[in-house]
Amino acid sequence: MISYEFLTTQKIEEALNYLDKFSKVHILAGGTDLLVNLYKESPRLPDFDYLLDISSIPELKIINLSNNFIEIGPLITHSRLINEPLIKNNFPVLMEAAFTIGSTQIRNRGTIGGNIVNASPAADLLPPLITLKAEVELTSRKGKRVLPLEEFLTGPYKTKLQDNELLTKIKIPLLGDNYYSDFQKIGRRKALSIARLSLALVTKINKEGIFQDTRVAPGSATPYPQSLPETEKAVNGQSIFHIDLEEISKITGKEMVSITGERWSTPYKKPTIAVLIKRALKKIIEEAKTNE
Amino acid sequence: MNNITITFMVNGKEVTLMVGPKERLIDTLREQLKLTGTKEGCSVGECGACTVILDGKAVSSCLILTGQIGGSEVLTVEGLEVDGNLDALQQAFIDHHAIQCGFCTPGMLMSAKALLMHNPHPSREEIKTALEGNLCRCTGYEQIIEAIESIANK
Numbered sequence: 001m002i003s004y005e006f007l008t009t010q011k012i013e014e015a016l017n018y019l020d021k022f023s024k025v026h027i028l029a030g031g032t033d034l035l036v037n038l039y040k041e042s043p044r045l046p047d048f049d050y051l052l053d054i055s056s057i058p059e060l061k062i063i064n065l066s067n068n069f070i071e072i073g074p075l076i077t078h079s080r081l082i083n084e085p086l087i088k089n090n091f092p093v094l095m096e097a098a099f100t101i102g103s104t105q106i107r108n109r110g111t112i113g114g115n116i117v118n119a120s121p122a123a124d125l126l127p128p129l130i131t132l133k134a135e136v137e138l139t140s141r142k143g144k145r146v147l148p149l150e151e152f153l154t155g156p157y158k159t160k161l162q163d164n165e166l167l168t169k170i171k172i173p174l175l176g177d178n179y180y181s182d183f184q185k186i187g188r189r190k191a192l193s194i195a196r197l198s199l200a201l202v203t204k205i206n207k208e209g210i211f212q213d214t215r216v217a218p219g220s221a222t223p224y225p226q227s228l229p230e231t232e233k234a235v236n237g238q239s240i241f242h243i244d245l246e247e248i249s250k251i252t253g254k255e256m257v258s259i260t261g262e263r264w265s266t267p268y269k270k271p272t273i274a275v276l277i278k279r280a281l282k283k284i285i286e287e288a289k290t291n292e
Numbered sequence: 293m294n295n296i297t298i299t300f301m302v303n304g305k306e307v308t309l310m311v312g313p314k315e316r317l318i319d320t321l322r323e324q325l326k327l328t329g330t331k332e333g334c335s336v337g338e339c340g341a342c343t344v345i346l347d348g349k350a351v352s353s354c355l356i357l358t359g360q361i362g363g364s365e366v367l368t369v370e371g372l373e374v375d376g377n378l379d380a381l382q383q384a385f386i387d388h389h390a391i392q393c394g395f396c397t398p399g400m401l402m403s404a405k406a407l408l409m410h411n412p413h414p415s416r417e418e419i420k421t422a423l424e425g426n427l428c429r430c431t432g433y434e435q436i437i438e439a440i441e442s443i444a445n446k
Contacts, residue, residue, distance in 0.1 A: 005294045006313035006359045028357070035316065035355040036336045051313065053360050079349070103425020104403065106337055108349040109356070 002041055008053040012139070012168065015054050019164045020141045024049040027166070029075055031055070032102065032110040033118050044157065060113070060168065063087070072170040074113020078125075079104075081112060090174060093128045093181035093200055100124055100185045100195075113167050116149065119224060121156050126225035127200035128183055129170070131215040137169035138162070146171070156223050179204050180287055182280040185219075186272065195220045197269060199276040205288045209240040216252070221273055222259045230255040231277065240285045248281065249274035296359045302327070303371030309358075317353035317361065318342045321368060329369035329398045333427075340426030343399035344368050350406035350422070369398035372405065381405055381443055388439035392430035399426050404440045413444050 004026070009015050019025055026048035028034055037045045054060065060075040063084055070086055081087050081098040088095050101107055101115075101124050115125040116136065126149075134149040138161060149170075152160050161167065181202040187193030198219035204212040214235040216228045231252045235243070253270040260266070299308040302325060309324055321327045321344070333341035335354050342353040345367040372379035381404055384390070391397050400423065407414055407422035414422070419440050428436065 002314070004313060006296055006357070008296075008359060008362070028360070031355050031357065031360070032337060032352075035357070038314070039335050039354070051357075053357070055360050056362070102337070103340065104406075104422055105340060105343055105350050105352045105425045106355075108351050 002038060002045070004049055004051045006051050006053065008056070010056050010058065012057055012059055012166065015052060015057065015166055016139065016141045016164070018050070018052050019166065022050050023163065025052050025163070026050070027117070028053045029055050029114045030077065030109040030111040032106050033114060033120075054166070065174075068174050069171045070174065072112055072172070074111060074116070074167045074170060076112050078102075078107035078110050078112070078115075082107070091128070091132055091172060091181075093183050093202060094125065094132065094172075096183040097124045097128045097185070097198075097200065100183075100187075100198075112170060116152075116170065117159060117161060117167055119153055119155075119157050119159050121222070121224050122195045122198075122220040123225060124185065124195055124198060124219065126153070127198055127217040127219040128181075128202075129172070130217040130225055130227055131181070131200045131202040132172045132175075133215070135171045136167055137171060138165040139168040140164045140166070144168070150226060153224050153226070158224070175202070176204070178206060179213075180284040182283050184276040184280050186276070197221055197272050197276060199273065199280055201277070201280040201284065203235065203284065205240060205284070209288065209292075211235045211238050211240070211243070216277065218256065218273055218276070221256050221269060226259070228252060228255050230258075235281070240288050243281070243285070245278045245281055249278045252277040298358060298362045300361050300363060301365040303366070303368060311358040313357070313359060315358050317344070317346075317356040317358050317366070320358040321353060321366075327368050327370050331395055331398055333395070333399075338425075338427070339396075340399040340403060340423075341396055343402040343426065345402055345406050345409075348406070348409060350403045350425075352425070367402070367405070369401055372401065379405070380446075381408065381440070384439040384442050385436070388435045388442065390432060390435040390439040392428075392432050396426060396428045396430075400428070400436055404436075408440075408443060414440075416441065419444070 060073040062073045078098040078101045115123050135146050136152050137146050183200050185198040186196045200217050203214040214232045216231045234251045253274045295310045321330050331341040333339035337352040337355045344353045
């Protein structure tokens, strides 16, 4: 039976003190994953003696613009991401992904920080955050460190977060002009589904119609969300008027399998990820052509 | 395991209770406060039967520990009726036959109420999005949407 002491606080400082003072502390924020695991007594739950509720720390619920970065508090819910003009105007790909999560009830509680720290292979926000080159700020009583999100993730449900650290900020650099993005997701049904496969794409298209700075990250495709450098290289330098989508999609399929190896799901996922990259590129190309 | 003393508002009344560290909001509502209108279906946030309104937002009460909600305001299906008069939404559910077995109804009402509190004239699409986390096994969605639309169009 799972048994623990419940701790709660409204201050970051106090939360850090708890993390410092006690060992085997599990953090609770929106609870949309943790309470399911608690109810099911899931083997995925690590052994813990204390449950530290951080859901009412106001400092972790702020979104603002600072020095060309949008800074997002880890307690920002998926619903806030959808309705926040700073996100809508700067990172529509993040908004689109947030909208595909769970249901209204889940989006009203689940948080961006939880999605990151939980580090599920199917986490809907990780592919867009990776393509946006997000960074995470980790704070402990000893100080702060900032890591690129892609470096922070180390495996399925694994991150570099230390026991005494709290995720205190997500920082996303603003994109310049002429950037385009798209998010694709396939689930068993539209609402309340875990991604069978997803893909985020962010790219610049210059005045001559050439792809630059392309970033591609799939979800539920690799052991944990990560970018696909071969695909990115293949798209960069291509013209929106001549790009061979069939060729690109083959590279993406191959690249995914080079990371995962052949699995039982490969006969489905390899052609399907090819479709997702094609759909995303097609959408962006059409958008770029209309903007010309 | 420590117990926690917690104070919050339920249907306009302040309550102070001792709750266990594993006690979920649905447990507190049903077991301690005897507000059994809120139903427990799947217990994992997928069916919406346990939906209540927490600080103005529809949430699954099976996915919240009561220890988390000190100072918050909870509205349950019992709080919709005022002075013996049904909420217009409840009356609309009756008028449109938007109920069969009734198990999903409290959750449907609370999801719809949360929507209408923020958006008094939602589109059909917005109604569907608000209800996407509520399952009805009697497949009465059409009447439910019509009931909500009848309020939205007023």
